[in-house]
Amino acid sequence: MPLTADALRLDDVRYAYGRHAVLDGVSLHVRAGEFVALTGPNGSGKSTLVRVALGLSAPHSGEVHLFGEVPGALRQRWRVGYVPQRAMLVDHLPATVEEVVASGGVARRGWARRPRRDDPVRVDRALEVVALSDQRRVPITELSGGQQQRAFIARALVSEPELLVLDEPIAGVDVESQARFRDALVTRCHQDGVAVLLVSHELGAVADDLDRLVVLRGGRVVFDDTPEKLTAEGVSLGVHRTDLPVWLEGPG
């Protein structure tokens, strides 16, 4: 497989905070149209892996490529959509859902350029995908936590990225929002060919749609295969299952 076929590729990546190794020889790839989930216990290095993959932190050794380029050299950064862990909104943030979503398209058109004619259409489409069209003029601080998270997913979608990286996007989100979230991801991934890397403890909402599951433990990849292979061993990917921490300790 040529390097450029991967939307995201990490080869033997190492990263440490002082002497404490957080990522210890991690290799991972996500291809176009592939829906990959990354999971693991707290402190396993998931968030560090996301930062390194997105170019927010440089690996101490190993290689990271986004669409065949090292992150710093990728000129078309809009090809990468990112939904961070629950964003901390400023109290009284006076911004509508529409304004927040539209802010995701600024980089693609050029930061100093005025909105183009088709920009509102992109915003409309992104809002439709997350089922927030009727809330577009509502201040974002008036939405529920789940709705706010859907707005941030729409912000990531508005630049029509080819790789979507989501870091714990559904932690504590209501069931309806989880279903909407699942529909949005599956549509982008399996219909539009977007590569998706979902980092989450809660995989129940998307368990049936995953192409691959990667389990990280102690900074190492201890499982990288289809979810069916894991569930065949009697392991559940359900939401908030009491056995969740147990199965995370199990593989490898």
Next chain:
Amino acid sequence: MTLPLPWPFDRQYMQLALLSGLVVGACAPLIGTFLVQKRLSLMGDGVGHMAFAGVAAGLLAGVSPLWTALVAAVAGAVTIEWLRLHQRASGDLALAVFFYTGIAGGVVLTGLAGSLNAGVLTYLFGSVLTVSPADARSIFILGVVILAVVAVSWRAMFAVVLDEEAARVAGLPVDALSLGLATLTAVTVVAAMRVVGVLLVAALMVLPVGAAQRLARSFAATLRWAVAVGVGSVVVGLAVARAGGLAPGGTIVLVASATFALTSTIDLGRRRVRAS
């Protein structure tokens, strides 16, 4: 030249004060809207104290204090933001360091001048009624620069203040935009020095924004309301100051404070009605 304006703006010194005040009343809340979202409401204070050191240096050296203040303020603002961006110091610690260094530097330089220079006081507390045509022209030029830069970059700056990390991943030049905002803050502080003084300049960056946040339901509307409250505070403040023989800088800020209190009360009432 005196324009045929009604009282209280019928005299040339009041018209120069009005022109300078309108520029500052529009620009300070405009920049302040972004600073408040970044939780850097007191940045204007820190930069103002650096500007004070620049003023003292200019008076000591016998050069225009406006331009030495601009150099000191821009250097201070850019350094504060650089420290914050590179996580060498938290935002409030970086501000505190420059806040005290600036005021101490200003005091020492003023002392070197031999005695407390009366000129320093006009910058500390503002002296909008003594603004010369040349001062007003300089303030106007600085204001046009600020408005032009904000008109071009406000959408990108909004994306950055909303979520710095996501903006960086998307490819926005976050460092350049943040340093640009810091520079605009410094330019605004210097433009506002003669109007309300360095001790009160941060008030015009924060109070109109606080009032606007309670009236607006979108970011674009917040920018418009903040400018309206800032400009309104200047016009009303100057008129009240002339009528009552009050200090204009302080009066302008008190009008902005009263507007903030009024909008907060209205907002509280609306929330109670909605909750009942």
